[in-house]
Amino acid sequence: MKFLQPRSLMGQMLLAVAVALLLVQGLGAVLVYRAQREGYETGMLNAAAFRLIAETRGPQWVARKLRKQDDAPFAGPAPRGFPLEFSTRLPIGAGEVRDERAQSRLSDILRDQDFPDSDVIVVHRAVGEDPVARLGMVMRGRAHHLEPEEIAESMDDHLLVVAVRPKQRDNWMIARVRTPRAMNILLMPIVLQTLFIYVVLVGAVALILRRITRPLAALTNRVERFSMTQDADGQLEPSGPEDMRRLIVAHNAMEARIAAMLDEKDVMLGAIGHDLKTPLAALRVRIESVQDEAERSRMAMTIEDIVRTLDDILSLARVGRPSDPRERTELSALVASVVEEYEDLGNPVELGDSERIVLELRPTWLRRAMRNLIDNALRYGKNANVSLKREGNLAVIRIEDVGPGIPEDTIDAMMDPFTRGDPSRNSLTGGAGLGLALARAVAEQHGGALSLSNRHAADGQVEGLTARIAIPIG
Incomplete structure (x- = not known):
């Protein structure tokens, strides 16, 4: 899982952008899918309402409606339906849940068309779970010479079952509308579109970050190398965006100044060492004339102590820039x-x-x-x-x-x-x-x-x- 914990600046920024884009695109895809699905479901409800109203109004009303294109009952690919069924039994199976929202919308549609006040039931099933729809699909497949595999595949399609019972009647009018094939496959284009946008945006961000992070990585390597050698040779050429170029130029100037100061320090230390060791050497010779052996020994030890201390100081100062x-x-x-x-x-x-x-x-x-x-x-x-x-x-x-x-x-x-x-x-x-x-x-x-x-x-x-x-x- 190292790719989820990048250590580089580019990796962390790409991960942050990728996660943000994934969330935004995912949310957008869900909203688009829900909007399109709602549009298809509205069309299915309109189609079911159209069939129910046509049953009560007669063929003349149907012909008139179909001639008026601006008054079409639904938009988009036509939902596929089955003949109306009339039954005295409650059209809902054990364990099925009524779609309250769809029932309310269908009631509004029927009310707008002056349909008699009725009880409304809307449930969702697979085609294969409904006996009437299952038989209809089998007969339709045989009529169109479909392969058994194609018929079996259609059994998984979504089916909207709408039942209406006017108050003055005992029978339920049951309409069945199968989901158009376009609704079953609309999710894949949305996913592909989301992935395409995702790849394009992340790729563009990666190119921009690479333009920024490449000179930054080179500058990091240069800083590490300079910290080890204190050598100003091999400075970087300014590259990348203007801000990065200014940073590299400022760093090169700082390197040059530090190297110059270190050179001055080495020259100064060399002069100090020479200027101090020369009189110390002369003192070694002069103390030989001291008659008191104990005093002469203490003086010699003091000189040796000064020389060792001086050597240690010079060595400590030069250890950072070994020749x-x-x-x-x-x-x-x-x-x-x-x-x-x-x-x-x-x-x-x-x-x-x-x-x-x-x-x-x-x-x-x-x-x-x-x-x-x-x-x-x-x-x-x-x-x-x-x-x-x-x-x-x-x-x-x-x-x-x-x-x-x-x-x-x-x-x-x-x-x-x-x-x-x-x-x-x-x-x-x-x-x-x-x-x-x-x-x-x-x-x-x-x-x-x-x-x-x-x-x-x-x-x-x-x-x-x-x-x-x-x-x-x-």
Whole structure:
């Protein structure tokens, strides 16, 4: 049932238009059918009244009426009738329902023709349910050499049975009028007409919507691509209606301005990095002349802390516009190589379960994200366990420690820049608080996400923190 729940703008608008048209056309078709059917029923009542009146007025009245075309008893295809029947029995069967509305209309017709005041009964039957009509159809079919199938088909036609008994008489005059064939088939032309109008209108609306939604879809794709690359190349040509053209032109101008601002930012950051790293390098040389070894060591650590913070700031600012292309990489090998770097240095980092997963990514950036997470695990949890698994369409890297975890109400805030669990900014306890922010930016750069969660023991106590990088495969 997805076609009843379209997600695109064009699909939703077409569905709304289609439903509205279906309701309007359906209502119109019902009204037209009822009007035409009422016209035929009026003709049938007039035909029955004509036969009843003719029986009481004589052949001269009939001839006079037939010569006057403007005074014809009914319009449209002539209803087919049967000879009048005279009976003393009530002309209504068990379970049959009298048509009160038709009785009232017939009484009005007879009254207008000065017919004697009478009791009137009108019922509806199928031809095959009425003995007189059934016999008449059989005899008529034989006279016209009709096939048995044709005669049997006529037995389902609608039959109007009209019975009138003047007040001064005991006998009922019964007239039977069969529905003209045109009435039996008038529903199909109405249905076909409705479907034709429906298809034409929906088709016209679809063409108009397509002219609007095609450039809108192209603009959506362009916005998504620009959000990933921030590259102003390949802008859209204005197309579609005037409003859509203006929107595309405005978007192109906005893209160009954003790209120019990002270029200016990169130039500014490069200048800042150069201007700051040069004097820091000079300071490293000058501190060698300091005689106090403890003081010299503290000064060197301060310089290294400034350099790391500067590198993190520059990296975080540039992660949204990476210059290196994606490479097809075996992620399991990359994870193992990062773990080996720490093992070679004697750090308590272990490689857990790992599956072979190959995908396109930026290895340098992902290495840095993993290092930041492992450094945090070592700093606060004293050890780190790294694993790689496939979960559906995601490659998931987990880095687990056995530290105190993070308060639940601060987990999301911990991934913001310059936010740290330890409020101090001592290099021994964790730098400026950019590691998690950079790791999250790298994960988002690859279309994935970084999440943090505490692990709990059976008694509910926190037994460590799990950092999870999930990257889409393919």
